[in-house]
Amino acid sequence: MPSPYSPATASVRTLAAAEVATTQMQRVALSFSHHVERFARDHGRRMQELIADGAALTRAFGHAAGNGIADQAKEYAVDAGQRLALTFDVLRERAENDAAHEAAGTPPVLIYDHEVAVDGKTLARPVNYVLLKILAPEGVVTYDWKRPYMIIDPRAGHGAGIGGFKQDSQVGVALRDGHPVYFVVFRPHPEPSQTLADVMRAEAEFVAEIARRHPQAPKPIIVGNCQGGWATLVLAAANPDITGPLVINGAPVAYWSGRLGENPMRYNGGLLGGILPALLLSDLGGGEFDGVHLVSNFELLNPGRNYFGKYFDLYSDPEKSRASFLEFERWWGGFHFMNEQEIRWIVEQLFVGNRLSRGEARIERGRQLDLKAIRSPIIVFASRGDNITPPQQALNWIVDTYADEHEIRIRGQRIVYMVHDKVGHLGIFVSSSIAKKEHAEVASTMKTIEALAPGLYEMTIDEQFGEGVDARFRVSFHERKLSDILAIDDNDRSEERGFAAVARLSELGAELYDLTLRPWVQAITADEVAKAMRSAHPARVQRAAFAHDNPLTRELRNAADRARAERVPAAPDNPFLEWEKLWAKSVTQAFDVWRDLRDTAYEMTFLSLWGSPQADAIANSHAFQRTRRDPKELRYLPDVQAILLGIERGAFEEAVIRMLILLAQSRGAVRRDRLERSAKVLTRDEPFASLGAERRAALIREQSIIVEFEPERAIATLAQLLPEHERGRAMEVVDFIAGAIEEMEPNTIKMLQRMREALGLPPIALPDTGRDPLQETEAARDVA
Structure with a gap:
């Protein structure tokens, strides 16, 4: 050697x-x-x-x-002057709203009435998080037995409530469908010594409280927006047994990912000093990191819009734009804070270290987070128009976590992703059109997703029927491979190695700062200095400049009143x-x-x-990937071998579920109407209804593994699971779920025929898709 x-x-x-x-x-x-x-x-x-x-x-x-161009010039000059006065008055009103909002403790910007369900300040480890119960507005009825929603808003510099500050919102969609809705908000300042591990435990307490309030409902759906998305994944990875399906909207998880020529925000860590600026700013802030710095980074991504465009839109029509401008700015200017421990964890584990995606994140000393531990179905919503969380950052954690799509199936996991073509980052959880279409369809999918066979799917909205409030959509789930996700990133992630070098030097820089300059910086930073720095930040100054205590703006209200009284639009x-x-x-x-x-x-x-x-x-x-098992080795996992040994054992339930999985694999895609019929049979009809959610999920996983590794024997042994007198009824159930034969793919028809042959049944005939044979059986028993 x-x-x-x-x-x-x-x-x-x-x-x-x-x-x-x-x-x-x-x-x-x-x-x-x-x-x-x-x-x-x-x-x-x-x-x-x-x-x-x-x-x-x-x-x-x-x-x-x-x-008469001179008259038109005069007309325009009058109109422009009046619009300018009205625009300045709106900016004055924004400044006063900011002051009032801050004086009130910067409450969430939710438009819905609510009550406190759990205050995180009262927990054993106090946090600034609060669980709110959303009160249904007049005319809307919710049911305690329906699956509750818990929505986690992003804590990324702004305050809470953006997921429910419009009627057409995530909250509105869930309420209109009859679901109880809970909302996780946070106060402006963290509790002393609060950590993200404390926050995770508090959110677990919130989920437990929701379960106590709704004992007859399934486990709650957890919706995480942006930074709330990775918080949702952390919650589910650390507590895999307490959550229902997870909806992850525009959430960056694989922070190193992106495409060359795009996504400049991911380079900030390497160009601005890694974690060092966050530590320094936290020390200069008296132990708290000011969220205004994060907001400023967002604004710089699109300066034309944030520093000019939105103000010109207001100036163009101040009367029409005033309400919506002030509504949004109330949230945009509600700057919040984090403890130094919190921002350090976020930067080290996520922004710069990218450890959660690679299976190396630790929520606290000795407790590692593994996204493979999550057992709840996951829906990921991303957009190509999102310049804060591009699709690669929202999806590549799936590639980093699993060996391939076969492992997803073997672990019994269901991951569904949807990629929008145009909507921007905030539009994912703010846009009314997205709420009416994508979020409404995701909400409908939540009722059926646990009937989906384990695997990786892309959700597509294929067709629209009707218009306006009557619009309905045809939704399909297409089986995908990890290579399909990589294709979004041009299949090349080699430049990510440079981020590993940044992560290593960032750690060294933090150590040097801790051992040398930090004690001096902390010693010279008094509370007055921290407050002065906060007030002097340009993002605050440009808003406060129009406040009533500025003598230059005291006449703005009078000028606006005159403009309104004499208004003559051009x-x-x-x-x-x-x-x-x-x-x-x-x-x-x-x-x-x-x-x-x-x-x-x-x-x-x-x-x-x-x-x-x-x-x-x-x-x-630092340029490592988590240990990946060769897909061929997955067959020899002990639990897989144990399941394969039982391929000939089972009854009616195992046989029907196996046949449904065989059909799904033959199609490569599932329409939601078929999924809805499957969910109805598996959750409401006997003998499936008595199984319970956990046993039903275990059966689906077992039969998925059998079909995955022994597809031929899975078909050949069907007759051993079913007595002869039950075979026809089992096939009728499968036909009912499969739907009309004229809508089937050739492979589906071929698979149906093969299963009939294996069961000794006559050749395939046109099924009566309008009747549920199990429901008819129950009705006949009731009559008897």
Whole structure:
């Protein structure tokens, strides 16, 4: 064996470094080409639109030149001045709302009446989290026996309530369907010494309280939005026996993931110093990290919208936009805080360390979190239009957690994901249109998802029937492989090795800071200094500048009153209004040009620094993946072998479930109407209704493993599970769930025929899909 210091070894290392350098140059070139291509495409198109709009505007002014253009200019000037006064008045009102909201303790922005179910301050380990029971509005009835919802809002700088600050929202969808709804909120400041382990335990207490209040209902559905999504996964991984299905909306879990030429936010850790800024800001904040820093990062992702666009929209029509602007800004400006321990865990374990996705996160000393431990079905909602949580960050944890899709099935897990094409990050849990369609369909899916065979699925909304409130959709679940998720990321995650180098140096930087500068920073930071720093943050200053105690804005109310009294809007065809819109489009594009150039520089700098041979060597200790079992070895797991030994044992329940799983595998997709029929049979009809949820789930897992590893024997041994007099009834149940034969795929018909042959039944005939044979059996017994 050659010595690590021998010339041969040195030569190998030199070749390896040269290969890394070559890969780095190729990656930088590819990144640059992506940015240039997108820049040219997007801004070229927008520049052409500006030129066309400018030409149209020139023609409009030419036409108006001889038709009273001076009067139109005067009309526009009056209108513009009045709109400016009204806009300033709305900003003044926003500042007063902020002050009132903060004085009231920054309560959640929920529009629904609610009552406190559990106050986290009263728990053995106090936290600033509170469980609210949402009170159904007039005309809406909820039922205690229906599965409750618990919605966890993101704690990412803002306050709580964004998941329910509109009628058409996650809360509204669940209430209208009759479900009791609970909402997890948090106060602005954490309790002293509060940790995220304490928060997780508090959320587990919340789930236990919901179970106590609804003893006849199934385990609650847990909905996690954004940062609340990973909190939901942590809760379920640490307490796998207490939760029902999980809905994870726009939640970043695989933080290193993304696509070259996109997703610049993931580079912040490598360019801004890893965890060090969070520790320093926490110390300068008197032990608390100010959420305003996170909000500012979000705003910088789209400066054209956040620093100009939303204000221009308000200015364009202040009367119409006032209410919605103030409603949203009440939440956007409700800055909240975290303890140093909390933000440190988030940055070390998630933002920079990416440990939860890789199975290395520890919620507290000695307690490791493994997402494989989760037994509840999981629905993941992501969007290609989300620049905060791109689909790769929302989905790649699945690839990192499981060996392949076969392991998901073997473990009895159901993971369903849905990728929207356009909606932005906040739109995932704020948009009314998303609530009416995607969230409504997810809510409907929750009733049936536990009847789905274990596996990985993509949920698609294929067709719409009807319009408006009467709209209905055809939803399908398509079996997917882990390679389908990787394809969203172009199948290449090699640049993630650079993030491992960042994680290692971030840990070293934190250690050096802890041992050297930290005691001095903490010693010189008095409470007055921390308060002054908070007040001086630009995000707070630009809002507070319009407060009533500013002498420059004391006349804003009077000016707005005069504008309202004398309001004379300009005519819609006034060419100066078109000039105003053209100017706004050009300003927005200027912001976007700057943003795109900045993002290009961000990515190029990161790849240049952290893709180098030196950084690659630094990454060695942290660029690991969790141990992956070879899929072929899964067959030899002890519980799998035990299940396969029982392939010939069972009864009516095992036979029907096995046949349904065989059908699902033959199709490769399941329509929700079939899933609904399956759920009805497996939960309401005897003998399945008496099984109970846990035994039913165990049977589905066992039969899934049998079909996975022994599909031929699974068919051949069906007759051994069913006495001859029960075979026809079992087949009728399967036919009822399968639906009309004219809607079946050829493979489905072939599988039905093979099962009939195995049971010694006549060839397949057109089934009567309108009758449930088990229900008819129960009715006949009742008559007798």
